Amino acid sequence: MIRSNLRQRSSLAALLALAAAGFVLGGARSSVGVAELSTRAEPLKPFVYRASHCAACHNQDRAATYYPDERASMICRMNEWATFDASDRHALAHAALTSERGRVIGERLGLDAATAPACLSCHAAPSTSLPGVRWSEGITCVGCHGAYANWVEAHARVDDPAWRGLDRAAKERDFGMADLWSVGRRAALCVSCHVGDPSQGRVLTHAMYAAGHPPLPAFDLSRYAQDEPRHWERLSEKSAQRRERLGLPADPFESTRESLVGSLAALKAMAELAAAQASGTLATAGQETWPDFARFDCTACHHGLRGSSTWRQERGYRHAAGRPPLPEWPGVAAMLSPGGEALGEPLDAWHAAATVRPFGDPQAIATTARQVAAACDRLIERLEAEPIDRSAARALLTRIAQAAHQRIPDYDSARTLAQMVHTVIVELGQDAPPTALSARAELDRILGLSLRSEPTQKTLIGPDYAPRLERAAEYDPSRILQLFSQLAPAP
Ligand code: HEC
């Protein structure tokens, strides 16, 4: 302990230099005894540490301050900063608002994008005026991990048995460290910005899109985690000792689980957005209520017209012909979860309420959307507890093929299904059916599943949008359907 304290002194000096004055750092708190930590239930103190604060210790591959045996005893690799610093676009989230595109969007909406809560809600985290916050940092480490001084100060001491004895629930409840190891919690965090969350004022309206906001891609948690890119180890990559400290077993189908839970979370988020806007109870004043075109399927209105019969006409209309329907992709993917059939009825009622007349019946939309959200919650809870094994994963491929044959998938649904195919096949490894392997490679190619054209570069997405939108506009499901049928024999 003495040795490591000495060893840490230099990093603490660096920290003091980096951090703004007034921070209470690990060294200053080392007088807090072990017993005191374990019994302490102090009120949570909101505080936004800057990312550079974390960099001082979580950058061991570049700047070692721990002995190898100390590092091996830790719950994580301690090199997370390098990944974030090199490639993570979240650090640029506020720079997007001050970029030319961001400025123009603001101008068209009559607001200052760099300071408007309607934009900060997703482009800075935390986005409220907490002590220490600097929005220019975009989405910071504690924006996801919990903006409280309690855990940041308590967690960083080397080999502290009191902290190390805490389980995930206690770290969250008593110290404010978000338990992102719960796949449900992680999915809810990511979709709160990548789909929306009315309770936190995270709402993209059609006015924002029309002013120039890029359309959000269909969300898949496993893809988004990979492309962030992931700065954490998967459970299967962790040592047995680290897994034991987390209280979690190795999960050979961790990404498949992420995909399924993420789809349910995305569907829930869409339902909550619709419910809040249709019932006029949106937290942020001045945002559109109903109808907000952004809650409907964008491509229902935004597509070119052709003389001959199109795949949309061939597919037929789910409810009334010619009225804007809700987006289909989140439901298509969410229905694939174990027990997903339970979603059929509420989902159908919601879609019907949205098309009973043009732009639907707001009251019925709100009621049915809340039922969809509640059904998603039940399925997420079930899925978090349920083991996924090889036969379940193979069965999932068959269900994906069936879903594609039951109803011609639109572009976003095809991408979501193809992403799930990708994830399941990677995790099945040698157990994947050979025909599915070649289908997967071509689906990846045609649909361009990766969000990053240059995986390691940390630049604004800007130039990637045009090719993405062209791909969507040129979508033709016929080849895609053939590929899905190679996953499993058609029913
Ligand atoms: C003074 C060094 C130091 C600083 C500064 C520091 N950490 Fe850590 N961090 C550690 C150590 C040591 C561990 C391993 C703790 C363990 O094994 O229980 C750790 C572990 C973690 C974990 C995993 C914890 C768990 O229980 O699952 C997260 C997440 C984390 N740090 C985030 C951050 C963030 C975000 C910041 C900046 C706000 C930060 N850390 C600042 C030393 C530090």
Ligand code: HEC
């Ligand atoms: C519901 C959350 C949300 C809200 C609200 C929101 N955005 Fe975004 N914004 C995003 C996400 C997520 C992306 C990344 C989309 C992607 O992956 O393609 C993004 C992307 C952008 C980009 C492109 C970034 C780049 O790297 O090129 C700009 C510019 C932008 N937003 C500006 C704004 C402005 C201005 C506002 C307010 C009027 C706003 N956003 C409100 C979530 C949001």
Ligand code: HEC
């Ligand atoms: C967009 C949200 C997000 C941001 C921003 C973010 N993290 Fe994480 N981080 C996660 C998720 C999700 C996990 C995986 C679950 C967990 O460990 O809690 C994770 C895991 C970690 C871990 C544990 C790694 C492991 O292998 O167990 C550390 C340490 C960590 N992050 C540090 C940081 C630091 C330091 C920053 C800023 C430089 C940062 N994170 C920014 C979401 C985020």
Ligand code: HEC
């Ligand atoms: C507070 C809002 C917020 C949260 C929470 C959040 N993101 Fe993001 N994310 C954004 C914004 C905004 C951008 C666009 C940043 C830019 O380019 O300016 C983004 C960009 C991304 C990108 C790059 C997207 C692209 O089109 O290239 C990925 C991947 C991503 N986030 C994954 C995640 C994952 C995984 C999580 C959960 C662990 C998460 N995000 C949580 C707001 C958020």
Ligand code: HEC
């Ligand atoms: C109910 C039909 C409808 C739906 C659904 C819809 N829009 Fe629109 N959109 C319109 C109309 C009408 C305009 C105004 C057209 C004009 O003035 O040229 C428009 C304008 C736009 C514009 C600016 C005009 C342009 O040519 O670029 C963008 C961008 C846009 N919408 C994006 C979206 C996105 C993204 C979605 C889904 C999240 C969506 N829209 C859903 C009808 C719709």
